[in-house]
Structure formats: structure tokens, C-alpha cells
Amino acid sequence: MSKANQIIVALDVPDKERAITLIKQLPSVTFWKVGLELFVSCGPVILEILKSHNKKIFLDLKFHDIPNTVIGACRTAAGYGIDLLTIHSTVGKDALKxxxxxxxxxxxxxxxxxxxxxxxxxxxxxxxxxxxxxLKIPLEVPEYSLHMVLMAKQAELDGAVCSPQEVAQLRDICGKDFLLVCPGIRPNWAARGDQKRTLTPFQTIQAGADYLVIGRPITAAIEPEVAWQKVCQELSSIVP
Ligand SMILES: O=C(O)c1cc(=O)[nH]c(=O)n1[C@@H]1O[C@H](COP(=O)(O)O)[C@@H](O)[C@H]1O
Structure with a gap:
């Protein structure tokens, strides 16, 4: 897979019109993430728009509820014909299964x-x-993240969303077939904003991530195409 195809761009915009503008501005983005803001605003129609442009879709609704409710939500979401879907590990192993x-x-x-x-x-x-x-969790971040990821693995999920700072450890322990998707990506030239556990695109791929999720450093840039190219350029020096 080319390095550019390992970048998922977060379509965190308030409405369909702005989403379409970005999809058209960034034609070489192959994988888009639809999150809560956009899905609450326009619903499944955004998924049809992305499919009509032949894009892969990460539907990031981060389900967190009792088993009966997450079962229904996952069943419905799976019918949309999307590529990736999120649930919080903290729902517990039974609900994950x-x-x-x-x-x-x-x-x-x-x-x-x-x-x-x-x-x-x-x-x-x-x-x-x-x-x-x-949160009063009596574990260090790497230990807690590992625990949550192993629970997902035991429940036979396909992978986990984790911070770039923990991905190397998780890759070693979970093996190459477990999907590791990392948001919290910040190129050296981008503002951190509300993200706390970050690394650069280069460092995150080197550490073993399958996919990078990048939003504002690209989508909120004055020239999103230029920012996208800069990220692709940063990754192009990685030897496969
Ligand atoms: O599940 C996610 O995608 C996610 C998990 C997480 O731990 N942190 C995180 O930032 N995200 C998402 O990844 C994207 C990051 O966006 P930026 O901070 O703008 O690059 C947002 O759409 C978040 O909702």
C-alpha cells in the first residue's frame, strides 16, 4: 500500500456542503473519516456521497452503551457498506463480542x-x-491502553484506535494482523490543539501504525492541498 493510502483524513466539518468542498479540494485522498459532527448534521447521505466518489469510509461514531444498544447500532451501521467502524473498549468484553x-x-x-x-x-x-x-485510573497510560486493546483482541475485534505514543508497544504485542489506527498525528509545523499524546506522521508510521487519522493539520490549513502534499512528502522517505 502506498503511504498516501495509509492516511485517513477526518471530515470534521459541520455540513454536507463543506464536506463536498473538501472532498473535491483533495482528490488524491482515498480514505475519509466521517465522525460525530458530520454524521449528526447530515446522516447516512454523506456515506453515499463518499461512495459516489469511490472513497473508502471510516465511520467513527465511537459507540458507547449497553450491549443491546451497541448491538443494534453496529448492525445498522454495518449495513451501510463502510470500511471501518469504532466502538469504545470501555463498553466491556461482552458488549464488544x-x-x-x-x-x-x-x-x-x-x-x-x-x-x-x-x-x-x-x-x-x-x-x-x-x-x-x-478518571482515577490507577495505571500508567501504556499499561491502561494495552489492557483495553487486549480486551478488544480477546473479543475478536479487528483492531484498535490508539495514540501514536503507544503504537510501537501495541504492534509488538498484538502482531502484524491486528489493525492499529492512530489519530493524534501532528506534523512539526501543525498546532497540537486539544491533542495530548501525539507524534509526527513519519514517527507514527515508523512505530508500526497501519493508518494515520489526520484532521485539522490538513482540513483547517489555509491551503489543504499544500498541507496534504507536505504530509505525503514527509512519509515518502520511509523505506517499506
Ligand atoms: O476514533 C478516532 O478517530 C479518534 C480517537 C482518538 O483517540 N482521538 C481522536 O482524535 N480521534 C479522532 O481523530 C480525529 C483527529 O482530528 P485532528 O485532531 O483534527 O487531527 C478527530 O476526528 C477525532 O474524533
């Missing part, structure tokens, strides 16, 4: 390929001190 089963059911009923279900381990916006003092 049930969600995974319902994905297969939903895709079969709709006669589409099932999306890969990936678990969010610990949001990249949470710092070590927030984990300890706000």
Missing part, C-alpha cells in the same frame, strides 16, 4: 462486506495526569 457478531449479521442482511470493527483504547486527548487524577 456481541457488537462484532452483530456487524456480521448486519452486513449479511444488507449484502455488503462487513466493516472492520475497531476499539478506541484511550482518547488521544487524555493526558497521563488526566488519566490519574480525573
Amino acid at each position: 456481541a457488537a462484532k457478531d452483530s456487524i456480521n449479521e448486519g452486513a449479511t442482511t444488507a449484502n455488503v462486506q462487513p466493516p472492520k470493527l475497531i476499539a478506541v483504547s484511550l482518547l488521544t486527548s487524555i493526558s497521563a495526569s488526566q488519566l490519574a487524577f480525573e
Whole structure:
């Protein structure tokens, strides 16, 4: 896979019109992420728009609820014919397993390929001190992330969303077939904003990520095409 195809751009915009503008401005982006903001605004029609442009789709709705509710949500989402879908690891192992089963059911009923279900381990916006003092989790970040990712693996999910700072350890332990998707990517020239556990695109691919999720450094740039090219350029020096 070319390095540019390992970049998923987050379509975090408030409406369909702005989404279409970005899709057209960045024709060489092959994989887009639809998150809560855009999906709440325009619903599944955005998925049809992306498909009509032959794009791959990461539907990032980060489900977090009781098993019965996540089962229903995953079943319906799987019927959209998307590529990746998120659920929070903190729903627990039983709900993760049930969600995974319902994905297969939903895709079969709709006669589409099932999306890969990936678990969010610990949001990249949470710092070590927030984990300890706000969430009161008595584990260090790498230990907690590993625990959440292993739970997802035991529940037979396809992969996890993790911070670039933990991906090397997770790759070593989870092996090459477990999908590791990293947001919290910040090129040296981009503002960190609300992201806490970040690395650069180059460092994150070198550490073993399958995919990078990048939003504002590209989409909020004055010239998104230039920012996209700069990221691709940064990755082009990586020897496969
Ligand atoms: O699941 C995600 O994609 C996700 C998980 C996480 O831990 N951190 C995280 O930033 N994300 C998403 O990744 C994107 C990052 O966007 P930027 O911070 O603008 O690059 C956003 O759409 C977030 O919703």
C-alpha cells in the first residue's frame, strides 16, 4: 500500500456542503473519516456521497452503551457498506463480542462486506495526569491502553484506535494482523490543539501504525492541498 493510502483524513466539518468542498479540494485522498459532527448534521447521505466518489469510509461514531444498544447500532451501521467502524473498549468484553457478531449479521442482511470493527483504547486527548487524577485510573497510560486493546483482541475485534505514543508497544504485542489506527498525528509545523499524546506522521508510521487519522493539520490549513502534499512528502522517505 502506498503511504498516501495509509492516511485517513477526518471530515470534521459541520455540513454536507463543506464536506463536498473538501472532498473535491483533495482528490488524491482515498480514505475519509466521517465522525460525530458530520454524521449528526447530515446522516447516512454523506456515506453515499463518499461512495459516489469511490472513497473508502471510516465511520467513527465511537459507540458507547449497553450491549443491546451497541448491538443494534453496529448492525445498522454495518449495513451501510463502510470500511471501518469504532466502538469504545470501555463498553466491556461482552458488549464488544456481541457488537462484532452483530456487524456480521448486519452486513449479511444488507449484502455488503462487513466493516472492520475497531476499539478506541484511550482518547488521544487524555493526558497521563488526566488519566490519574480525573478518571482515577490507577495505571500508567501504556499499561491502561494495552489492557483495553487486549480486551478488544480477546473479543475478536479487528483492531484498535490508539495514540501514536503507544503504537510501537501495541504492534509488538498484538502482531502484524491486528489493525492499529492512530489519530493524534501532528506534523512539526501543525498546532497540537486539544491533542495530548501525539507524534509526527513519519514517527507514527515508523512505530508500526497501519493508518494515520489526520484532521485539522490538513482540513483547517489555509491551503489543504499544500498541507496534504507536505504530509505525503514527509512519509515518502520511509523505506517499506
Ligand atoms: O476514533 C478516532 O478517530 C479518534 C480517537 C482518538 O483517540 N482521538 C481522536 O482524535 N480521534 C479522532 O481523530 C480525529 C483527529 O482530528 P485532528 O485532531 O483534527 O487531527 C478527530 O476526528 C477525532 O474524533
